[in-house]
Amino acid sequence: xxxxxxxxxxxxxxxxxxxxxxxxxxxxxxxxxxxxxxxxxxxxxxxxxxxxxxxxxxxxxxxxxxxxxxxxxxxxxxxxxxxxxxxxxxxxxxxxxxxxxxxxxxxxxxxxxxxxxxxxxxxxxxxxxxxxxxxxxxxxxxxxxxxxxxxxxxxxxxxxxxxxxxxxxxxxxxxxxxxxxxxxxxxxxxxxxxxxxxxxxxxxxxxxxxxxxxxxxxxxxxxxxxxxxxxxxxxxxxxxxxxxxxxxxxxxxxxxxxxxxxxxxxxxxxxxxxxxxxxxxxxxxxxxxxxxxxxxxxxxxxxxxxxxxxxxxxxxxxxxxxxxxxxxxxxxxxxxxxxxxxxxxxxxxxxxxxxxxxxxxxxxxxxxxxxxxxxxxxxxxxxxxxxxxxxxxxxxxxxxxxxxx
Ligand SMILES: Cc1ncc(COP(=O)(O)O)c(C=O)c1O
Numbered sequence: 001x002x003x004x005x006x007x008x009x010x011x012x013x014x015x016x017x018x019x020x021x022x023x024x025x026x027x028x029x030x031x032x033x034x035x036x037x038x039x040x041x042x043x044x045x046x047x048x049x050x051x052x053x054x055x056x057x058x059x060x061x062x063x064x065x066x067x068x069x070x071x072x073x074x075x076x077x078x079x080x081x082x083x084x085x086x087x088x089x090x091x092x093x094x095x096x097x098x099x100x101x102x103x104x105x106x107x108x109x110x111x112x113x114x115x116x117x118x119x120x121x122x123x124x125x126x127x128x129x130x131x132x133x134x135x136x137x138x139x140x141x142x143x144x145x146x147x148x149x150x151x152x153x154x155x156x157x158x159x160x161x162x163x164x165x166x167x168x169x170x171x172x173x174x175x176x177x178x179x180x181x182x183x184x185x186x187x188x189x190x191x192x193x194x195x196x197x198x199x200x201x202x203x204x205x206x207x208x209x210x211x212x213x214x215x216x217x218x219x220x221x222x223x224x225x226x227x228x229x230x231x232x233x234x235x236x237x238x239x240x241x242x243x244x245x246x247x248x249x250x251x252x253x254x255x256x257x258x259x260x261x262x263x264x265x266x267x268x269x270x271x272x273x274x275x276x277x278x279x280x281x282x283x284x285x286x287x288x289x290x291x292x293x294x295x296x297x298x299x300x301x302x303x304x305x306x307x308x309x310x311x312x313x314x315x316x317x318x319x320x321x322x323x324x325x326x327x328x329x330x331x332x333x334x335x336x337x338x339x340x341x342x343x344x345x346x347x348x349x350x351x352x353x354x355x356x357x358x359x360x361x362x363x364x365x366x367x368x369x370x371x372x373x374x375x376x377x378x379x380x381x382x383x384x385x386x387x388x389x390x391x392x393x394x395x396x397x398x399x400x401x402x403x404x405x
Contacts, residue, residue, distance in 0.1 A: 003301055005053050005308040006385050010036045015254075018045045018052075021363065028357075044392045045363045049185070049337060051251040051383035053305060058297035059250060059290050066289045075285035077104060081292045085244075085259055088295040092218065095231040101263050103272060104283045106256040108215050108243045112139035112179070115211055115241060115260075118274040120145045120176055127169055127178040127208065129161065130371030131339075133185045136213075137371075148175055151373050152187060157330045157341060159187040163198055170206035178208050180229055183216045183334030186370050186379045190224040190334040193232070200229065200236050210240040215258070216335045218249035218302060221310050224333040230263065237263045241271075248335075249302055250294040251383075257287025305383075309336045312382040312389055316340075323397045326404045336383040339367070343376035345403045355403075360395035 011019040012033045020032040022043050054060070082099030089095045105111040116126065116139050125146035128136045140147045150166045152159045169175060180199065183190040191199070203210050212229035220226040230237040245258035262268040275281070294302075313332040320327045326344030345352055349368070356362055356378070367377025382389065 001057075001300060003056075003304045005305060006387065007054070008385055008387055009052060009054060011052065012036050016050075018048045018050055021045065028363075039391075043361045043363050044388060044395065046381045046384065046389075046392055047363045047365045047379075049248060049335075049381060049383075050253050051305070051336070052385060052388065053251060053308075053383060055251050055290075056294065056298040056301035058301070059252070059293045062289050062293035062297075063286060066286065072285050074282050075288055077283055077288055081288055084292045084295040089228070092299070093226060093228050093231065095228045097261055098263070101261050101268065103260045103262060103268060103275070105258050105260055105275065106280065106284065107247075108213060108245055108258045108260075109135045109139070110280075111243050111258060111260050112136065112211065112213070113142055114274050114278065114280075115271065116140055116143040116145050116177070118271050119209065123174060124176045125172065125174045127166075127175050129179075129181065129184070131186060131367060131374035131377070132179070132181050132370055133213070134369050134371075136179045136181070139179075145177075146174065148172065149371065150178075151371070152184075152189075154373070157328045159184070159189050159330065161191075161195055161199060163202060166199065166202050167206075170202055170208045175206070175208055178203050178210050180210055180212045181216075182212055182214050182229055183220065183226065185216060185335050186337050186339045186365070186367070186374070186377075188330055188332045188335055188337065188339055190220050190226055193227050196227055196229055197232055200232055200240075204235070204239065210236070211243065212240055213243045215243060215245050215248050217244065218246075219306065219309075219336060220334045221306060221313070221332060226334065230261070239264070241267070246291045246294040246298075250290070250298055252287065252290050252294065255284055255287035255290050257284050257291050259291075309382050312336075312384070312386060313338055315386065315389065316380060316382065316393070319393045319397075323393075324400055324404050332382075336381060338380040338382055340378050340380060341376065342378055345400060347403050349375070355399040356396065360392075360399045362392045362395055 086097050086099045126140040127148045130149040130151045150169045153162050217226045230240050230242050242261040247253040317329050328341040330339045365379040367374030
């Protein structure tokens with residue numbers, strides 16, 4: 001079956017967070033237009049991580065059947081749901097999991113917050129690897145934990161882990177948890193087996209538990225292989241927690257359903273007790289249907305989407321090379337989020353922001369959101385049609401070309 005990712009699908013009137021912001025003068029306001037806006041009024045959103053692609057036909061079909069039933073009461077997962085996840089992990093990632101290990105939560109971000117509540121005592125710390133997905137910071141800070149960064153090394157745009165620094169930081173007895181982002185948002189690295197092993201061994205030696213956020217695990221580009229952290233060995237599996245969802249890979253984020261995989265029964269019980277303490281019972285009826293359909297019937301769609309995103313990445317790279325030389329994009333090994341070093345522009349952060357946002361009216365995520373290591377960077381969401389990407393690039397070139405070289 002072939003799938004079309006070139007189609008421009010208006011998202012106005014669908015409660016889309018990504019498309020509902022628009023400019024009013026120099027300000028960004030949240031207001032959802034009912035009708036598509038004229039080109040001149042449109043802010044092109046290449047920010048928050050959802051896709052502009054319609055999801056896999058098998059998911060839509062399963063959802064339509066569920067909608068047609070007409071009753072949307074309290075819902076719980078069936079054995080078929082859990083089997084779909086464990087089969088996917090086996091088939092796609094060669095990781096054997098017991099369906100009993102899966103705990104459903106209304107998102108990975110809520111799960112990270114709940115895990116900090118479950119596992120840390122006041123004064124203890126979480127280790128992160130900046131630049132990194134910024135809700136990692138708030139998951140610690142919201143819940144009274146301290147933060148330590150084992151920042152990544154940027155070697156000419158290619159990111160690596162700093163193991164000597166990791167050794168030093170994890171030696172602090174207050175550091176009890178490490179949030180691993182695998183593949184890494186925003187730098188696009190798919191961590192290799194050897195890197196994960198070294199990371200895991202250092203954490204284990206210092207009794208730091210690894211929370212592996214693998215929500216981007218299915219989004220791995222040609223030539224790279226995703227390794228689930230817990231699949232490295234039974235000891236790692238027993239002591240870590242894996243956060244997954246079909247929401248990034250299959251564009252289901254609004255259905256608020258994610259799967260937290262915890263092999264150790266006592267740890268799982270403690271986590272479930274925290275869910276109950278927060279009144280989090282049951283699951284989203286549509287999230288269950290869509291997730292099961294995605295993992296059971298969605299593979300060919302995902303492969304096609306990945307190929308299209310890979311072409312978008314090559315396109316962005318070629319455009320930057322030709323029109324904005326000096327701006328350097330890190331190789332996109334995984335995710336659909338390109339990380340572009342704009343430090344070569346002869347512009348202050350404010351002037352760059354003004355040009356990109358107010359003049360070009362392109363909404364990118366400023367690298368500083370991901371920590372101070374992201375200063376001078378912009379994150380581009382490439383899960384959009386080539387046409388949208390081209391429009392954004394033309395606008396950017398128009399306002400930035402004079403500032404390069
Ligand atoms: C690394 C990472 N974790 C979690 C999320 C969001 O998870 P959820 O929507 O399930 O809360 C994102 C979204 O971009 C992400 O990049």
